[in-house]
Amino acid sequence: MFTLAEENYLKAIFHLENDCGTGVTTNAIADKMDTRASSVTDMIQKLADKKVISYQKYKGASLTKKGKSIAVNIIRKHRLWEVFLVEKLDFQWDEVHEIAEQLEHIKSNELIQKLDSFLGHPDFDPHGDPIPDTNGYIKPTEKKLLSKLKKNQQGICVGVKESSAKFLQYLDTRKIGIGSSIKVIDKEDFDQSMTIQVSNKQFFITKQISENLYLKTI
Amino acid sequence: MFTLAEENYLKAIFHLENDCGTGVTTNAIADKMDTRASSVTDMIQKLADKKVISYQKYKGASLTKKGKSIAVNIIRKHRLWEVFLVEKLDFQWDEVHEIAEQLEHIKSNELIQKLDSFLGHPDFDPHGDPIPDTNGYIKPTEKKLLSKLKKNQQGICVGVKESSAKFLQYLDTRKIGIGSSIKVIDKEDFDQSMTIQVSNKQFFITKQISENLYLKTI
DNA sequence: TTTAAAATTTAGACAAGACTAAAAAATAAA
């Protein structure tokens, strides 16, 4: 069995490894977990002892098969709970992450299996992130950052990269959500800012926004 | 904010104080929490510092108003989650307690308020225990232990005193549940064993059973 | 009212997880 702290480290390492492809550094983990490098070293040594990561001194860490499976299961729980909170309890998409951070550590396979059924086996969470299946399989989805699109290209918003409450609330004020149709009206070469159209309204966004919105191009 | 361990102590003290009326002893807590008396002493000193219990050395502990309110809130959460598990996720009444022990520590007032609405503001949990309202008020219910009934008296089962999985499963095999109509057919003076009738079937139960079933007499 | 037993508290230790400060290793700069 794994402690809450261990589970959080595994999840963080999974996300870092997923984003950057490679094995992850001590500092990267410390940064993500908002803790000190020395604490990370302690923990990754413990996780290596438990065979959930492979690790050599000074060389960073990467999840073993077992570690990945634990991490993915936590992510599955996190996302299912987020669906529950939004679909059943009428939370907004910017309100659920913190609560799901707690709920993801509840230990009961039966619970998750039943929750999944109750929700109708959803494929995506409220932020457009895919929900791993029971075997930990994550269906690969083709999605592109809005920032990669050129003038006149368009697509449907299928997810957000950052999912902080502040960013999600910003999107709400612009009426952008999962499913929104977005078209690039103009793109400034100098700073990558854009004018976009969302359901017949046009407005201006910075690179910081376009780099955090995933579209499925059409 | 209170830690998981602190919350569990407060809950245990509440239940002990509720059952026995009086302030509770170190040993009683140790027994209930399945821990050592010395650990309990440490914790009740900390809880006394935090003003959630009143305590003098060697004299036992009892909850302050603040402590009681925290304990009741945890119990409210526990019971609401149990309702959720049974009503929405189709768990059996003997399967929910352990999971609720985890869920009761999730911190979010908004969550509990929304869960309560979602469940339709239930008054009782699956074991017949009353669910405290938002203000911590627990509606007093008149219920009597089956063991107190005399021959030929009858009532409706409204709760269980013990709620271990084993006991609940025993009740299942006898088709006894919340709402069952139970009549005392015969009562043995010597050992308090009974013959009871539950929906036209008669059978024999020991004192251990009758002391753990609450009835509303009719 | 002494003495014995039981209950409770203290003292000291340990594991988990964090931190700071210092040492060691790896990288980058000169």
Place this chain on the structure above:
DNA sequence: TTTATTTTTTAGTCTTGTCTAAATTTTAAA
């Protein structure tokens, strides 16, 4: 290829919550 900088690890400390063993207090028995 030395030197300087950054990254990572180690050493030592702290807090929370637990434990055992010993001391103290309370309660029960003689």
